[in-house]
Amino acid sequence: MPAQTKSAAKLQGAWWKYTAGLLMAYVIYGAFAIAHGAIGFAEKGVAARVIFFHVPCAVLSSVAYFAGMCYAVRYLYSSHRKSLKDDWYSAAAMELGFLFCILCTLTGSIFAGIQWGSFWNWDPRETSIVIMLLLYASYLLLRTGLSRSPEKKARLSAVYTIVALVPAQFLIWVVPRILATMHPTTTLTDPRMTSITYKMVLYPSFAAFTLLFIWLMQLRVRSLRILALRKERALRRISEKY
Amino acid sequence: MNSMPWHKQAAALWKKDIRAEMRTRVATGSMGVFALSALLLIALSMLSVKGVEYRDALGRLKPAWDDAGKMALLWTLLCFAAFTGLAHPFVHEEESGTSLALRLYMSAEAVYAGKLLFNLTTLAAMMLVITPAYMLLTGMNTGRLILFFPIMIGGCFGLGSVATVVAALAAKAKSSGALFGAIGLPILVVFLILLMQAAHLCYAGNATPISIVKDVGGLVSFGVMIVALSAMLFHFIWDD
Amino acid sequence: MKLHLHNLGHRYGARVLFRGIEHTAAEGSVTIVTGPNGAGKSTLLRIAADLLLPWEGSALLYQTSEAVTGAQRKMTTGYVSPEMALYSEFTGAENLAFYARLRGLQPDNAFLRSALEKVGLKGRGRDRYADYSSGMKQRLKIAVAQLGEPMLLLLDEPGTNLDRSGAEILQEALQEVRNRKGIALLATNEPDEELWGDEKICVNAV
Numbered sequence: 001m002p003a004q005t006k007s008a009a010k011l012q013g014a015w016w017k018y019t020a021g022l023l024m025a026y027v028i029y030g031a032f033a034i035a036h037g038a039i040g041f042a043e044k045g046v047a048a049r050v051i052f053f054h055v056p057c058a059v060l061s062s063v064a065y066f067a068g069m070c071y072a073v074r075y076l077y078s079s080h081r082k083s084l085k086d087d088w089y090s091a092a093a094m095e096l097g098f099l100f101c102i103l104c105t106l107t108g109s110i111f112a113g114i115q116w117g118s119f120w121n122w123d124p125r126e127t128s129i130v131i132m133l134l135l136y137a138s139y140l141l142l143r144t145g146l147s148r149s150p151e152k153k154a155r156l157s158a159v160y161t162i163v164a165l166v167p168a169q170f171l172i173w174v175v176p177r178i179l180a181t182m183h184p185t186t187t188l189t190d191p192r193m194t195s196i197t198y199k200m201v202l203y204p205s206f207a208a209f210t211l212l213f214i215w216l217m218q219l220r221v222r223s224l225r226i227l228a229l230r231k232e233r234a235l236r237r238i239s240e241k242y
Numbered sequence: 243m244n245s246m247p248w249h250k251q252a253a254a255l256w257k258k259d260i261r262a263e264m265r266t267r268v269a270t271g272s273m274g275v276f277a278l279s280a281l282l283l284i285a286l287s288m289l290s291v292k293g294v295e296y297r298d299a300l301g302r303l304k305p306a307w308d309d310a311g312k313m314a315l316l317w318t319l320l321c322f323a324a325f326t327g328l329a330h331p332f333v334h335e336e337e338s339g340t341s342l343a344l345r346l347y348m349s350a351e352a353v354y355a356g357k358l359l360f361n362l363t364t365l366a367a368m369m370l371v372i373t374p375a376y377m378l379l380t381g382m383n384t385g386r387l388i389l390f391f392p393i394m395i396g397g398c399f400g401l402g403s404v405a406t407v408v409a410a411l412a413a414k415a416k417s418s419g420a421l422f423g424a425i426g427l428p429i430l431v432v433f434l435i436l437l438m439q440a441a442h443l444c445y446a447g448n449a450t451p452i453s454i455v456k457d458v459g460g461l462v463s464f465g466v467m468i469v470a471l472s473a474m475l476f477h478f479i480w481d482d
Numbered sequence: 483m484k485l486h487l488h489n490l491g492h493r494y495g496a497r498v499l500f501r502g503i504e505h506t507a508a509e510g511s512v513t514i515v516t517g518p519n520g521a522g523k524s525t526l527l528r529i530a531a532d533l534l535l536p537w538e539g540s541a542l543l544y545q546t547s548e549a550v551t552g553a554q555r556k557m558t559t560g561y562v563s564p565e566m567a568l569y570s571e572f573t574g575a576e577n578l579a580f581y582a583r584l585r586g587l588q589p590d591n592a593f594l595r596s597a598l599e600k601v602g603l604k605g606r607g608r609d610r611y612a613d614y615s616s617g618m619k620q621r622l623k624i625a626v627a628q629l630g631e632p633m634l635l636l637l638d639e640p641g642t643n644l645d646r647s648g649a650e651i652l653q654e655a656l657q658e659v660r661n662r663k664g665i666a667l668l669a670t671n672e673p674d675e676e677l678w679g680d681e682k683i684c685v686n687a688v
Binding site: 246250251254255258261262265266306338339340342343346347348349473481 | 535556567569572574586
Binding site: 035076097127131134135137138139141142145146148152155158159160162163164166167170171174 | 414417421425427429432464
């Protein structure tokens, strides 16, 4: 294929990346210019604009875990020769989950500082996200401890992902329900509670963050593949030399 | 030749581990000494708040260090003590090279069952010593016995099951000792939250049957789920 | 009874150990596995013991026309390897008794005594494994591998640290496998030991 048509095909396949960029730009603009300040919040509701970034991050940090777990299950139970590709996808999802977890904690803490007067309140959802952070961190730690064999690393970290699902799902479903929370649980799930300007920004924001997540995942998997190839090539070069 | 039923193999492994433990006392010794020193430190550092009372959100006077708080500290202590000793059964097999023979002579499920049983036994033995000593030193009450015992047993089960599967994972990594606590404790934090929630029931006068089933059930189901998943996945950890 | 190695190959990461090994060991035969250090003799035996999944190909054990798999295969395999260790906190007899129990045997005193005597450890059963010399450890490992009269006996450099009478014990063990129509694989580079086999596989680094 000539180089020109190849790059044209690449550009055609990238349409959704442009969409992601445009959507994200719209969300950033909309968060400050379209949505009105929320009623009943401190500082005339200016701080509440953080939800356009905070809530998608929170959702993604748990969705990423489930994505990582699905790929872990796929890796372990693929009947024929196990493919390290599934492990890369699983690891990439978990790394991104860690990233969005941090972003969610930071944005939440900024809002809490302005709205509730303290950056940290031991609200159950705050506790949950911190423990979620710890779970992600220990997953990544386990992977660094298993750097010798890629197959073993893939197998054991997949097992850890599945076992840690038990505390993760308790965190997401059970803990916020058994402890009293300051989080507005119904504000976002009940459509009557948000104004039309909020919806105009919040719903595109979910789409923008989801596309961003998929894009980042693709990039990370590609870089993990390159790292693995480079390691293999280095090994081969050594065995040729000596 | 017929294959051995897994529970008989598991029982043989359990007996072997108990016997080795009686001789070397690595796991029980390290856990016991750790738990006793921590116990002493907790009791000493909490002397200052012994008689202190505070007003809660509704304006009622409450002791700063009540029974539920004492229970929470007891479990924190037990968790850390467990994590000093419970990696030993797996790490020892991997480090001394005896795991290779076990892989040939036993099925993975039998190894898991045997090691889980051994860890639960050691943990129960430690709790039988530590809990009364803690109650004596801090003056913790048992509260309602009908809830106290299920909570202690459920806690032992959950703690042991998490420690077992995490120890098996950590034993396969380099510097497994350091990794063991780091990858196990985040899982246990969630479990401890459930445990403390259930512990409140012991001392609350107004516990309804529904809240008892919900909280104690949640506690037990955590352990059951961990054991079920670990048993399913153990051969991925154990076999090369 | 036969052991069929078909198009067997293994690699660690990018390093290929061996490829395309084709061999059928008939019942009552002893196969010698030779090859330079690091060629993958031990790996081949590990695969034959069903302790390692091969990268490509298969190593199947047939009792009749059906392959023996899983727990049943493990129960009919005896394995000696330098990487394998027994429990140093137990005595020789206790070690034997433990593995015998895992094989479903009832190890009474007479059983243990005869098993120890067979490998020349008579009277040393009550000493700790940790206090054994390396040759005695090797003998005990051979005794453990023979528990339950396995149909597939895999010996990975079994002659290490053994004296002349130790070598006789090995020959006797191989003869017993032949008599019960089992299969033995012996990985070695000792010219004397290579003479004990009927067939030979040469593992060469690719």
